[in-house]
Amino acid sequence: MITGSDGQSRPAGSPKKPLISIKNVGLSYGNFQALTDVSVDFYQGELVGLVGDNGAGKTTLIRIISGIIPPTSGEVYFDGERIIKFHPKKAIDLGLECIQQAIGLCDNLSVGRNYFLGREPVRRILGLPFLDKKKIREASAKVVHDFGLRDSVDVDDEIALLSGGEKQTFKIARAVTFRNRVIIMDEPTNHLSVRERTRVNELAVQLKQQGLLVIYITHDIFQIHRIADRIVILENGRKVTDVPRDAMSAEALEGIIRDGSRTSTKEPKVS
Amino acid sequence: MRKLLKRPDLGIIIGCLFIFALFTLYDPAQWFNWGTVSNIGEYTAILGLLAIGQSFVVLIREIDLSVGSVYGIVGIAFVGLENNNVSDVLAFVLAMLLALLVGLVNAALVIRGKLSSMIVTLGGLFFYRGLIYIITHGAVTGVPQAVRQNWFAQLLGGHSLRIQNGFLLLLILGFLCAVTLHETRFGNHLLALGGDPASAESRGVPLGKVRTIAFALCSLFAGLSAIVTLTNDPETSVSLGTGMELEAIAAVVVGGTLLTGGRGTMLGTILGSFFLTAVRSEIIALGAPPSWYVSFVGIALLTLVTINTLLLKRLRISG
Numbered sequence: 010m011i012t013g014s015d016g017q018s019r020p021a022g023s024p025k026k027p028l029i030s031i032k033n034v035g036l037s038y039g040n041f042q043a044l045t046d047v048s049v050d051f052y053q054g055e056l057v058g059l060v061g062d063n064g065a066g067k068t069t070l071i072r073i074i075s076g077i078i079p080p081t082s083g084e085v086y087f088d089g090e091r092i093i094k095f096h097p098k099k100a101i102d103l104g105l106e107c108i109q110q111a112i113g114l115c116d117n118l119s120v121g122r123n124y125f126l127g128r129e130p131v132r133r134i135l136g137l138p139f140l141d142k143k144k145i146r147e148a149s150a151k152v153v154h155d156f157g158l159r160d161s162v163d164v165d166d167e168i169a170l171l172s173g174g175e176k177q178t179f180k181i182a183r184a185v186t187f188r189n190r191v192i193i194m195d196e197p198t199n200h201l202s203v204r205e206r207t208r209v210n211e212l213a214v215q216l217k218q219q220g221l222l223v224i225y226i227t228h229d230i231f232q233i234h235r236i237a238d239r240i241v242i243l244e245n246g247r248k249v250t251d252v253p254r255d256a257m258s259a260e261a262l263e264g265i266i267r268d269g270s271r272t273s274t275k276e277p278k279v280s
Numbered sequence: 281m282r283k284l285l286k287r288p289d290l291g292i293i294i295g296c297l298f299i300f301a302l303f304t305l306y307d308p309a310q311w312f313n314w315g316t317v318s319n320i321g322e323y324t325a326i327l328g329l330l331a332i333g334q335s336f337v338v339l340i341r342e343i344d345l346s347v348g349s350v351y352g353i354v355g356i357a358f359v360g361l362e363n364n365n366v367s368d369v370l371a372f373v374l375a376m377l378l379a380l381l382v383g384l385v386n387a388a389l390v391i392r393g394k395l396s397s398m399i400v401t402l403g404g405l406f407f408y409r410g411l412i413y414i415i416t417h418g419a420v421t422g423v424p425q426a427v428r429q430n431w432f433a434q435l436l437g438g439h440s441l442r443i444q445n446g447f448l449l450l451l452i453l454g455f456l457c458a459v460t461l462h463e464t465r466f467g468n469h470l471l472a473l474g475g476d477p478a479s480a481e482s483r484g485v486p487l488g489k490v491r492t493i494a495f496a497l498c499s500l501f502a503g504l505s506a507i508v509t510l511t512n513d514p515e516t517s518v519s520l521g522t523g524m525e526l527e528a529i530a531a532v533v534v535g536g537t538l539l540t541g542g543r544g545t546m547l548g549t550i551l552g553s554f555f556l557t558a559v560r561s562e563i564i565a566l567g568a569p570p571s572w573y574v575s576f577v578g579i580a581l582l583t584l585v586t587i588n589t590l591l592l593k594r595l596r597i598s599g
Contacts, residue, residue, distance in 0.1 A: 101484055112482050117475030117542035118468070126472055127483035129465045139463045 026089060028053045028191065028222050029074060034083030036069055043069045044080070044246045051224060053190070056217040058233035059226045061243035062266060067226050070243065071193055074224075075107045076100035104190035108180050110199050116169040123168045124149035124183055156182040156212075174205025181212050185221075192216055193224045198232070210236050230266060234259035242266060289536040289548025291588040295580075296551050296558075303562055310565045318444065320554070320561050325446035326509050328553035330524060331531035332450075332457055333501025335549045336494040338532050339461075339474045341541030342397035344495065346386065346404030347502040347528055351521035353408045354379045355506030356416060359423055359516060368432040372507060379503030382408070383496035390495070391488050397495075405525065412518050422515045437511025446508040450550065453501075458546035470494065474541030530577055531556055534584045556580065 027050035036044040044066045051057055061067050072078050073085065079095040086092065087103055100107075114123050122129075125145050131138035149164040158175050171179065177197055184192050194213060198206040214236050217223045227233050233240065234254060242250035242265055250257075250265055284290065303311040310316055330347055337344045354375045361371035382404065389400040423433065438445050461467040469490050472480035481487055502521075510516060535552030537544025559580065560573045 097482075098484060107482075109482075112476075112478050115472045115475035115479050115542070118472060122468055122472075126468065126480065127485050129468055131465060138465065139459075140465065140468065142463075 027051055027086075028088055030084075030086040031070070031074075032084045032086070034070075034073065034080045034085065036073065036078070036080050036082075042246055044073075046083070047243070047246075047248050048083075049241055049248060049251060051191075051222050053222050054217060054220045056213060056223045056225060056236060056238050058230075058237035058240045059224055059243065060228060060230055060233060060240055060262070060266065062228060064245075065243040066246040067243055068195065069246075071107060071195060071224070071226060074100070075105060075193065104188065105193070106184040106187075106189045106191070107193040107195060108177070108184060108197060109195045110177075110197070113180050114168050114176055116167065118168060119165050120153065120162060120168050120171070120179070121145040121149040121164040123179075124152060124164075128187070152182045152186055153179075157208075172205070174201045174208060177201065177205070177209050178212065181209070181216070185216060185219075189221065191222045191224070193226070195226045196228075197225070198227070198229075206232075228266075230263045231259045234262065285591070287536075287545070288538070288543045288588070288592075289545045289551065290591055291584050292535050292548050292551045292555060294587070295534075295584055296555055299555065299558055299562075303558070307562065307566065311562070314442070316561060316565065318442075320558050321444045321447040322512060323557045323561075324550075324554045325444060325450040326505050327524075327527055327531055327557060328450045328454065328550050329446075329501050329505035329508065330528040331535070331549045331553050332454055332546060333498035333505075334525075334528045334532050335535075335537055335544060335546060336457075336470065337397070337498045338529070338537050338539060339470055339541055339544050340491060340494050341474055341477075341539075342390065342491070342494070343529065343539070344386065344401045344498045345398065345525050345529075346382070346401040346408060347498060348521040348523060348525035349405045349408035349412070350379060350382050350499050350502040351506040351509075351524055352519070353382075353412050354503035355510050355516060355520050356412055356420055356518070358507050359420065359510060360416075362424055363421055368430060372432065375507060376500060376503050379499045380496055383499030384492065386499065387492040387495035391491055409522070412520075416518055418518055420516050420518055420520075423510050428511070433511040436508050437513075444512070446512060449508065454546050454550045461546060466490070466493070471542055474543075476542075527556065527577070530581050534581055536584075536588050552584075555584075 029051040031047060031049045034044055034047045035042070047066070047070065059067050059070070069078075073080050073095070076092075076095045076097045076099050084091055087105075092099075115126065118126065121142075122145065125148070130141040130144045132141040132144075133139075146164055153162050153164060154160075156178055158171075158178060162171065162175070168176065168179070181192070181194075181197075197209050197213070201209065210232070213223050213225055217238070225233060225237065230240075237254050239253050240250065240257075240262060241248060242262065244266070250262065252262075287293070330351065334344055334347060357378050358371050358375040361374055362368060366374070386397070386400055386404060389395050390397045393400070428437070434445075436445060436449070440448060461470065469480065469485045472483070472485055473487055473490050477487060506521065509520075531552040532544070532549050533539060533552070534555060535544070535548030535550070537548060556577060559576060560570075563572055563576060564570050
């Protein structure tokens with residue numbers, strides 16, 4: 010384990026340059042300080058658990074990284090380049106995808122159409138662009154197969170027929186196959202069965218092994234401690250802990266979260 | 281078979297087959313009379329064009345209550361221009377530009393003003409109707425006799441092989457719209473927006489653009505419908521199109537399109553228009569007072585929507 014000059018730890022063997030670098034970022038909504046002076050680096054091929062209680066600032070931090078809101082102070086770098094304009098489209102173009110529980114799939118569309126939503130392939134007939142349904146069907150069927158969804162899933166069926174876990178797996182599969190570099194998972198295992206949860210966690214590890222940066226947001230410290238390389242804990246908008254997984258036990262980390270919330274005053278929920 | 285059962289327009293397909301069989305058995309002489317068929321064709325075209333436009337808006341979870349008044353003001357602009365010696369093609373283009381403008385204003389108020397489309401278009405319903413009264417002072421002349429005979433008016437209002445051109449236009453445009461809805465990127469984006477706006481946005485679907493096109497198409501179809509009406513039946517009045525917005529919405533809903541968006545077909549909308557029109561014609565033919573039609577629309581609406589809902593539920597359960 011190497012400790013950088015900034016006092017942050019990172020896994021040995023990873024390239025020195027962080028893929029995403031957050032420097033002294035703060036964000037306030039009116040009088041409310043959602044994030045205060047947060048600095049954290051994320052490296053390629055790393056699975057980072059971003060943990061904290063409700064209102065700790067996890068989601069706010071992710072919203073900044075995904076370009077939804079700009080920070081009020083501080084700097085954000087992606088692959089060494091400072092981000093000046095914050096826009097979701099820009100984040101998508103940079104290869105960053107955020108997987109959220111409730112968002113990302115249109116229940117009224119087929120599996121195939123959801124797979125390509127926003128980047129539908131077209132073929133030209135008499136010069137006019139029409140959906141390339143054959144490609145949609147074949148490419149999405151391959152993904153359904155490769156990611157071990159039920160064989161009975163027909164890509165022409167509405168996606169509403171999939172279970173919660175299957176939908177989550179499908180979103181991850183979609184994020185991976187479109188050659189993303191960063192996958193952010195926002196509470197990916199909420200409302201999932203035990204088996205489905207295991208499956209999603211396995212996928213998170215596989216993505217990391219393929220060289221992607223995975224930022225995994227959760228408030229379940231025991232679950233994330235089993236799979237993460239590094240754990241970052243936010244508390245009341247501040248980074249309180251940033252340690253490699255092996256440096257602390259899950260119990261000790263839980264203690265930090267517990268004690269943090271005991272001493273803190275009640276803040277309005279922003280996460 | 282499973283595919284057929286999943287169609288959102290299954291209810292109206294059955295409904296149309298039902299009334300066709302019923303009228304054939306009950307009143308064949310009247311039902312197969314060319315005059316009846318022709319009348320039904322003409323009004324199906326008018327209502328159908330309005331309803332196709334409305335379908336685009338309903339499919340994205342919005343509603344356009346202004347189409348009746350837009351139908352009126354575009355029609356009256358068309359007639360007014362022709363009576364002022366503007367050539368018919370130019371009058372058509374200008375009237376359609378007016379329709380486009382109304383659609384863009386509706387879209388801008390909904391998107392930029394973040395207002396509910398029901399409020400925006402309810403305002404439009406009153407505003408454009410009032411405008412008609414202000415501009416015309418309550419007196420409107422019809423399409424001039426000379427204009428009715430030339431090729432352009434005949435193109436929209438005439439007949440081909442004894443079939444109304446307006447009806448053929450409905451079939452052609454209905455087909456094109458169906459292809460657009462189900463076979464193009466725009467159609468996919470429109471359905472996605474109707475199904476789940478947040479998810480569509482997260483995938484980079486340009487929501488504002490899709491909404492704008494939907495509202496523009498809705499007003500354009502309302503304008504086109506008015507012009508088809510007037511080239512066919514040149515007498516008009518300031519009340520042109522009053523109440524048509526509700527009939528168009530009824531046709532869309534009866535045709536199986538969900539008011540909650542994301543599910544529906546153009547075939548359903550056209551059949552819905554045919555259904556309401558055919559039954560109106562038959563009610564009158566059977567000697568019932570025409571006002572019964574209004575109550576009938578209510579009954580048909582409730583019956584067909586109930587059938588559609590039941591079909592949808594069964595489909596969800598059976599997977």
